[in-house]
Amino acid sequence: MRLTPKSATLIVLALLVAITPFFFPSGYYYRVGALLFVNGIAVTGIVILTGYAGQISLGHAGFAGIGAYACALAPVHWGLHPALAAVLGAAISAVLAYLVGRPILRLKGYYLGVATLGFGILVSMVLNNERQLTRGPDGIEVADLGLREVLKGWGLNLTNGEFWYFFCGLCLIIGAWLALNLHNSPTGRALRALHGSEVAARTVGVDVARFKLQAFVISAVYASVAGSLLALQNKFITPDVAGFMHSVEMVTMAVLGGVGSVLGAIFGAGILTLLPQVLTVFAEYEQMVLGLVMLLVMIFLREGLLPSILKKFWGKDE
Amino acid sequence: MSELLQFLFSGITVGAVYALVALGFTIIYNASDVVNFAQGEFVMLGGMITWFAHAQGLPLPLAALIAIAATAALGVAMNKLMIEPARGAPVVSLIIITIGASIFIQGAAQLVFDKQIHSFPAFSGDDPIRIGGATILPQSLWVIGGALVVFLALWLFFTRTLLGRAVLATSNNRLAAQLVGINTNFVMTLSFALSAAIGALAGVLATPITLTAYSVGIGFALKGFAGAMLGGMGNPKGALVGGFLIGLFEAMTAGYLSSQYKDAAAFIVILAVLFFMPQGLFGRKSTDRV
Amino acid sequence: MSDLLSIEGLGISFGGLKAVNDVSFRVRPGEIVSVIGPNGAGKTTLFNMISGVYLPGAGRVMLDGADVTGMEPHLLARRGMSRTFQNLQIFQSMTVLENVITGYHLQEKGPVVADILGLPSSRRRARKAMAGARELLERVGLTRAAEREAGNLSYGSLKRLEIARALALDPKVLLLDEPAAGCNAVETEEIDHLIAEVAASGVAILLVEHDMKMVMRISNHIVVLDHGEKIAEGDPATVSQNPAVIAAYLGAENAHG
Numbered sequence: 001m002r003l004t005p006k007s008a009t010l011i012v013l014a015l016l017v018a019i020t021p022f023f024f025p026s027g028y029y030y031r032v033g034a035l036l037f038v039n040g041i042a043v044t045g046i047v048i049l050t051g052y053a054g055q056i057s058l059g060h061a062g063f064a065g066i067g068a069y070a071c072a073l074a075p076v077h078w079g080l081h082p083a084l085a086a087v088l089g090a091a092i093s094a095v096l097a098y099l100v101g102r103p104i105l106r107l108k109g110y111y112l113g114v115a116t117l118g119f120g121i122l123v124s125m126v127l128n129n130e131r132q133l134t135r136g137p138d139g140i141e142v143a144d145l146g147l148r149e150v151l152k153g154w155g156l157n158l159t160n161g162e163f164w165y166f167f168c169g170l171c172l173i174i175g176a177w178l179a180l181n182l183h184n185s186p187t188g189r190a191l192r193a194l195h196g197s198e199v200a201a202r203t204v205g206v207d208v209a210r211f212k213l214q215a216f217v218i219s220a221v222y223a224s225v226a227g228s229l230l231a232l233q234n235k236f237i238t239p240d241v242a243g244f245m246h247s248v249e250m251v252t253m254a255v256l257g258g259v260g261s262v263l264g265a266i267f268g269a270g271i272l273t274l275l276p277q278v279l280t281v282f283a284e285y286e287q288m289v290l291g292l293v294m295l296l297v298m299i300f301l302r303e304g305l306l307p308s309i310l311k312k313f314w315g316k317d318e
Numbered sequence: 319m320s321e322l323l324q325f326l327f328s329g330i331t332v333g334a335v336y337a338l339v340a341l342g343f344t345i346i347y348n349a350s351d352v353v354n355f356a357q358g359e360f361v362m363l364g365g366m367i368t369w370f371a372h373a374q375g376l377p378l379p380l381a382a383l384i385a386i387a388a389t390a391a392l393g394v395a396m397n398k399l400m401i402e403p404a405r406g407a408p409v410v411s412l413i414i415i416t417i418g419a420s421i422f423i424q425g426a427a428q429l430v431f432d433k434q435i436h437s438f439p440a441f442s443g444d445d446p447i448r449i450g451g452a453t454i455l456p457q458s459l460w461v462i463g464g465a466l467v468v469f470l471a472l473w474l475f476f477t478r479t480l481l482g483r484a485v486l487a488t489s490n491n492r493l494a495a496q497l498v499g500i501n502t503n504f505v506m507t508l509s510f511a512l513s514a515a516i517g518a519l520a521g522v523l524a525t526p527i528t529l530t531a532y533s534v535g536i537g538f539a540l541k542g543f544a545g546a547m548l549g550g551m552g553n554p555k556g557a558l559v560g561g562f563l564i565g566l567f568e569a570m571t572a573g574y575l576s577s578q579y580k581d582a583a584a585f586i587v588i589l590a591v592l593f594f595m596p597q598g599l600f601g602r603k604s605t606d607r608v
Numbered sequence: 609m610s611d612l613l614s615i616e617g618l619g620i621s622f623g624g625l626k627a628v629n630d631v632s633f634r635v636r637p638g639e640i641v642s643v644i645g646p647n648g649a650g651k652t653t654l655f656n657m658i659s660g661v662y663l664p665g666a667g668r669v670m671l672d673g674a675d676v677t678g679m680e681p682h683l684l685a686r687r688g689m690s691r692t693f694q695n696l697q698i699f700q701s702m703t704v705l706e707n708v709i710t711g712y713h714l715q716e717k718g719p720v721v722a723d724i725l726g727l728p729s730s731r732r733r734a735r736k737a738m739a740g741a742r743e744l745l746e747r748v749g750l751t752r753a754a755e756r757e758a759g760n761l762s763y764g765s766l767k768r769l770e771i772a773r774a775l776a777l778d779p780k781v782l783l784l785d786e787p788a789a790g791c792n793a794v795e796t797e798e799i800d801h802l803i804a805e806v807a808a809s810g811v812a813i814l815l816v817e818h819d820m821k822m823v824m825r826i827s828n829h830i831v832v833l834d835h836g837e838k839i840a841e842g843d844p845a846t847v848s849q850n851p852a853v854i855a856a857y858l859g860a861e862n863a864h865g
Binding site: 177178181182184185186187188189190192193195196197199200201202203204205206207208214218260 | 659660661680681682684685686690691693697698699700701702706709710711713714716717718720723724725726730733734737773774776777
Binding site: 050054055056058100103104106109110111113114115117118119121122125129244245248251252255284285286287288289290291292293294295298299302 | 353355400403404407408409410411412413414415417418419420421422423424425426428429536540543544547578579581582584585588589592593596
């Protein structure tokens, strides 16, 4: 039986999550792995928006910020369970994406880029400035999710690192599964069609504005969930999560690996998550390297690394 | 009343900078349909290079000239190395490329220079001029004058010179321009050089007031774009007016609402323009083409 | 009222230049009406106005008795209008099959939540569209290319793919913009048959085509445009004898020569 791209992607991800821990030299790597998975979730959202629908956002970190601060604030102020706070964050992100996306998605590329950029900056401005609420640039602590204790009660005893590694891994697999469902569904086809040719998509009856908005909202939820997971596992969050550089990082990860496919984008997230761990001098050059990666990939490998590698191994895909 | 006048002065001053950035956007957009997100970095480089050269002991005018020339050269390099190889790429790719360039230039600037905030002396001293109970810095007059002179020079260039008309022809119809013998590649290069030089000039003029650092570019880009869009994308007159309006709006927000959120003003304008008049103040309504 | 499509005094200007001016004609069910004229006569512009891509500056478009002037293309699709493009608007990175399935969009679309969760209802919709798409591919002779990426197909195949996608909408009115351009004689004849077959099933067909032999062969009625104006119309025999038409074509030839 031939493997569909969907099951192949899910199998690869499941194996990655399950097997790599056997090669971890120390517990620290669980943390790196969890971070990779969180970034993977965020870029899966970018795949839906940019890879499927061909739209760009330079402000998705704003939604990550909303997801993160929902987990920090809602438990304290409204006594919400952190898990519910994450759901609330996702809901707020979805509503905001809908409201902001409605006017700006009617227009083309550049306007979308600038408007989303402005949106991201606005969110990070609020997080930095509303000190009474967010405690400003120094950051704020986040309540414990408490799931690890529950698992302990069931006899599953995991270290903190292990727990977040597997939990984020599971979330990534679910996120990837949903995105792959979407890819081959009527909605996914409509999104890819409007990406391919907007005018042709309209003539076959695709309500282009509506589908763009759907992609924008869905990808905002992905970013929000990624932000929530980041906040919950670190038990601390700063406004940097919503910063412009974080938005750029998301886009860069996705295009580096290949924004057209879920696995490709996660591959890109992997590279850019691991690179700073491997190269300790990276911190100083981080911005330059990010910029350079964006430039080189877009000029020379427009489809991204993974598709290019696969083509090399399997020849022309037919 | 003098309070209002004061806000007006500061609005016109920053507005002049945004107008220059918006003009830079317009030149490149007209020649190539590319919105260059690295436009703000030209402003940053204008300020940073001038500061650096001046700190090395060069006289300020020479330092400024070096900064403008170096930034113009970088603009040319950007066009040759990034934009030309990517001709025909989808808009999303071009956005990522110019954002990548912007991030790269920022990263390089913090390595080559540093992460501190810098400035250099104002051209005509720091004694404020009193007008109707409010004050304005002599440097502000330099900035405002600079914006007007650049606009006038561009207008003369585009309407009175053969080369300027060639640029306009290219922006109207690239293929037709090529057919009548215009070297469109040269026009593109020229546009990037011009646009970068204007950006750098804005940085040189504004730094004594606004100060500079490796990270100021993106803010200028966002506001300059807001100005260009408010005026109507691709329209130089619109860019000038739009830039000034964004500056005024920002100054009024800072003065009467909240100085912390003055940077939000530009974003609100962007959204409002998209909502109510996507073609901007002076723009033409575009016809969708297959 | 038996006209499916009726164009009444349609016109548009670009920058003060009248690209199309006061053009009227009608298409009945099962009829093939061709619009011909020299390059730049405004044929594609006319198409773009009828199909909602451009907003007409003057006149009306009536579809099945209802005024649809300036209506958005996706709403026109719901009312049974479908089209192909002169310069090919294929979804390049999708497979050939997916391209045609997209033509079933209006039938297969459903709640996004069902799609993202991969619910049975979503799969059912998709399966039904796929079955229809396979039939259409069979009909245009592209079955063997079904799983290939559309961007890799030959020009002639892409032309047929576009027609298949347009037919997937099960249109009442079909606009074909140069469906045989760039095709060889055999392919042209295949497209010929296909168009005739579709018309025979009661679809009103509006055709822009440069291949005069094809136009003369299959059209019931011909409308001739020159410089954006209708200069003649009638059945093929009448139009081909019309002095104004001959002059327009010869004039165009001379200008090129």
